[in-house]
Amino acid sequence: MQTHILWFRNDLRLHDHEALAALAPHVSLLLPVFIYEEKLFKKTPLTALARISPRRRQFLDETVQDLKKKLQKIGSDLLILRGQPESLLPVLAAATQASVIHAQKEYTYEEVASEKAVASQLTHCKLSFFEAQTLIAPSALPFDVQQLPNIFTEFRKKVELSCRIRRSWSSPIKLPPLPDLSSCHFLSKHQYCPQESLPHSPKAVLPFVGGETHALLRLKHYFWDTQHLSCYKETRNGLLGEAYSSKFSPYLALGALSPVYVYEEIQRFEKQILKNDSTYWLFFELLWRDYFKFVGMKYEQRIFYKNGLMAHKNPKTYKNSLKDFRDWCQGQCQQPFINANMRELAETGFMSNRGRQNVASYLVKDLKVDWRWGAEFFETMLLDYDTTSNWCNWQYVAGVGKDPREDRYFNIPRQAALYDPDGLYVQHWLD
Ligand SMILES: Cc1cc2nc3c(=O)[nH]c(=O)nc-3n(C[C@H](O)[C@H](O)[C@H](O)COP(=O)(O)OP(=O)(O)OC[C@H]3O[C@@H](n4cnc5c(N)ncnc54)[C@H](O)[C@@H]3O)c2cc1C
Structure with missing residues (x-):
């Protein structure tokens, strides 16, 4: 019986998920886990603010709960814990005799530190990464990330000239069952309690609800139902209402929406409806997102x-x-x-x-x-x-x-x- 663990991080979705798509046919038991890391509940270093406001936390809770429900519908589930990944994952791996923990590769300082800490605690299990944070995979860049141009336009021209964007992965239809967790008594000490729900402000541009379900609905609305995408470039500097820009960012940040999937939908829109400066401009903005991720890889802590x-x-x-x-x-x-x-x-x-x-x-x-x-x-x-x-x-x-x-x-x-x-x-x- 091959048991694998899938450690969900900023990849809280089923669509375009390499590990889910590739693992399902090959493993007997799969344990999907999400960990609310303790660092989230600490204070910011300079201003001593809570690192996560109640509203941001609610959005994260909704995203995690949506993923759990979706996993349950296809024969799996999501184990939701609070604690340190480097303490919890090795214990889970030992208890379930998992041979591999899969995780999306992260590139920022704390997240990389977390990966290293987990890897250092594993004995009979390996940590295996897949790349899905960016539209252009770091390994597909036409230069080493240390040679990243310091000017965005130079970066954009280079990648537009020579980068291929991978195709998205299909959502899994059925997942392997969970391993037996009945002997994992320590889990009860690491239960996560979601906070009480806050009402949405009636003045908000959107009543943002977290999760892949709402991410995909938002994309459908912005691209297909209203075709707002066709005038994005003219409206993107707006301030009021849901229509002036995509509002994809909260979903992209937690990985409830995949940038590669957005790109494919832009292409589909261009084929089926219209190709203009606006459709290009949304891609252009996604490149800014990528660019800053690569800046983070190149300059590491210096971004702080x-x-x-x-x-x-x-x-x-x-x-x-x-x-x-x-x-x-x-x-x-x-x-x-x-x-x-x-x-x-x-x-x-x-x-x-x-x-x-x-x-x-x-x-x-x-x-x-x-x-x-x-x-x-x-x-x-x-x-x-x-x-x-x-x-x-x-x-x-x-x-x-x-x-x-x-x-x-x-x-x-x-x-x-x-x-x-x-x-x-x-x-x-x-x-
Ligand atoms: C001081 C400052 C802080 C910011 N902090 C964040 C942040 O924490 N998270 C975040 O996602 N964006 C941040 N942005 C970038 C940008 O403001 C938001 O991405 C954008 O307003 C989100 O709305 P939207 O999804 O409707 O964007 P759209 O205009 O519809 O753009 C589509 C997508 O492109 C990306 N994008 C657009 N503009 C930028 C940009 N300038 N930099 C990087 N990516 C971009 C986002 O992923 C966005 O969802 C910040 C900008 C400034 C000036």
């Missing part, structure tokens, strides 16, 4: 450094007024446009890309607060928190990334006049 990727330059100095930071977090500073965006974030866990650029610039360039405080606050609050997208975008805005325009500055009243000319967005959130 105060001076970012600009170690050779004089460090920037900040005033770091606690009051200014608190007012910014609470949407109580001098600029109504900033306050409206920050209230949206607090009430819903989401903010548009235009909003994020403005509030980040305001915190760093106008209030002169260390950009990492803002990045930590975003980590706490964003439903779509994604380590590299968050920290690398903040570095860009703060001028410590590899942005060719180092002194990018957002004039807030001018931005408000351009993107919220009638003040409807500010009114929506501040009235």
Whole structure:
């Protein structure tokens, strides 16, 4: 009897899942596991905030529960635990005599540390990775990740010229049963208790509900039911309503939606409905997501450094007024446009890309607060928190990334006049 363990991480879906698709026919017993890692319940290092807000946690809970239900429907289940993967997985492997633990490869500092810790504790079981975080697999890049161009456009041109995007994997129809866990008494000490549900804000762009089911419904709505994709490029800087952008990010961040599947659906849309600048532009934005993941691989912990990727330059100095930071977090500073965006974030866990650029610039360039405080606050609050997208975008805005325009500055009243000319967005959130 071959027993394998599938350690779910940021790959909380059945569609386009290499391990699920490839394993089902070959193993006798399969144990899918999700672990709420203790680091999630710690405080952020600089600002001592909870690392995960109740709303972000709810979105994660919904995603995990949706996966559990889907696995149950195809003959399996999901073991949900709270603890340290390096303590729990080796014990599970020993108890079930599993020979392999499969996991999606992660590339950021804490996640890699976690992988190493698990591997170091395994004796008769190996840890095997598959690559599914990005649209372009790291192994398909036309250069070594250490040679990643420092300018996005150069990266984009190179990959567009020579990269092949793999085909997505089909969802499994039936999975092998679970191994017997009746002797695993330690499991009761690692039960995870989901928190009580919070109501959705009626003002939110979408009532974001976590999970693959809702991710696929959102894609169907945005691409096929409404065809909003056909004008994405013109609307993507919007602020109000569900239509201005895809809102795929919370699903992509947890892997409830696969970037490769999104890409295939863009291609299908281009064949069946329309191919234009907008359909290309969604692909272009997915390349930004990939690019920052590769930046994270190349620069590792430096994406968290105060001076970012600009170690050779004089460090920037900040005033770091606690009051200014608190007012910014609470949407109580001098600029109504900033306050409206920050209230949206607090009430819903989401903010548009235009909003994020403005509030980040305001915190760093106008209030002169260390950009990492803002990045930590975003980590706490964003439903779509994604380590590299968050920290690398903040570095860009703060001028410590590899942005060719180092002194990018957002004039807030001018931005408000351009993107919220009638003040409807500010009114929506501040009235
Ligand atoms: C300071 C700051 C922090 C950010 N933090 C995050 C974060 O933690 N998680 C996150 O997913 N995005 C982050 N972004 C990027 C971007 O704002 C969001 O991806 C986007 O607003 C999500 O909405 P959407 O899915 O409707 O995007 P769409 O406009 O529909 O774009 C489609 C997808 O492309 C990707 N994408 C778009 N813009 C970017 C970008 N600038 N960088 C990387 N990927 C992008 C996302 O995966 C997004 O879902 C941040 C941007 C800034 C300026």
